Amino acid sequence: MSADDTLLVVGGGVTGATTAALLAQAGWSVAVVDRRGFDMHSPQPNDRVVALGLGAQRVFKHLGLWSRLMEGAVTPYPTMVVEAKGHRLTFHADAHGLPELGFIVSIPWLEAVLAEHIQAQENIELHAPATWSDFKVTDDGVRLYLGPNPQTVTETLSGALLVGADGAGSAVRQRAGIEHTAIDYNQQALIGPVVTARPNPGIAWQRFTPSGPLALLPLPNGQSSIVWSIPTHEASAHRSLPPDELVQVVNDALGATPPDPMGLIQAIDAPQWWPLKRQRAHRLQQGRVVLVGDAAHSVHPLAGQGLNLGLLDAAALAECLQPVIEHRTTGAWTQALARYGRWRLSNTTAAGEGIHWINALHHTPMGLGQHALGLALAAANRAWPIRQALIKRATGIDADAPLICR
């Protein structure tokens, strides 16, 4: 691997592995460093799942991985429903000329399929489990020092670019001196598979309950995956409850109108609680360092956007670097990286702000914001052009998405 042709990716989670795969497919040599090993994992009922839009699906199709992913736990959803204060906004894929609106996918399964793929690529070199202690950026590249500390360097990797894909607590971001803002929502999300009175027919359903947004996402066996984001003091009161009492608390929050057509929750399996934070880097590029995925931005889960944004970062980076493959000049590098930084900062900041303000509105005193939210949903439900614009943005296929996603 020559340093000019090599790109270094720190973090081999879904965003990092996808970035590595796209860059390798475009002709770059890639070195991936992750502190975890890459293990195969078959889908398990209690896996954490995420909703991925059509833009993300197109990224995996572009990599030739979609049919392999479909062998595991992937559930399409043709319908999406959002409710607040008795008002409802419904999206049907066929009304927008789409086969479906998105998919519910297990994160460990995504990671396993990506690991299998990147392990098989001749132009991807894996360093995992491995740690790094420092890096040095020059005008035309980066040297990354592997090993537990600067005194014990086990290997030095040289490349033309360092991609920080190392998650919300990104040490790459910190070492590069890229400022970031973090907001602790003081909320926790309850997640886990639930059984409802009737099977979920493929609806990504969400209601803004008085405590916070509660989503039921379809799973392969007619079950749903719950994501209920509530203030930490409420979560603390609920987290040690036995499962049947927790089910009662959730059903009480749903109120007099059960989710349609699933009905009330009958059972919850292995509930987990996740603390919720928003975080955004002020820049996504500094010299020969770029950030992708949660290292660059993490958002409240109420819109199911976090990983979708990361996958679009990966595709955008590969697209921006395409001209550099043909013209390996300093000018081409500068232009490509600046384009990536501007494009994804504006796109992900807009998404993050929108999600942030929906959450803030929901938590305004006396439920006033919830009424406003309900009225906004009802208005959007009556206006097809608004629904069309929302669905294109939410599924990652609008005009601001990378070319392979549109």
Ligand SMILES: Cc1cc2nc3c(=O)[nH]c(=O)nc-3n(C[C@H](O)[C@H](O)[C@H](O)COP(=O)(O)OP(=O)(O)OC[C@H]3O[C@@H](n4cnc5c(N)ncnc54)[C@H](O)[C@@H]3O)c2cc1C
């Ligand atoms: C409750 C909840 C629900 C969510 N639902 C959705 C959803 O429906 N849809 C959606 O799109 N998103 C959703 N998200 C967001 C989504 O889970 C994240 O955006 C996504 O998992 C981030 O992936 P990533 O690869 O960027 O980061 P990570 O998954 O954090 O991966 C980072 C990788 O970097 C490695 N690493 C870290 N530090 C180092 C280091 N120093 N050296 C080497 N390697 C390192 C780690 O081992 C890891 O492999 C949700 C989040 C939560 C909390």
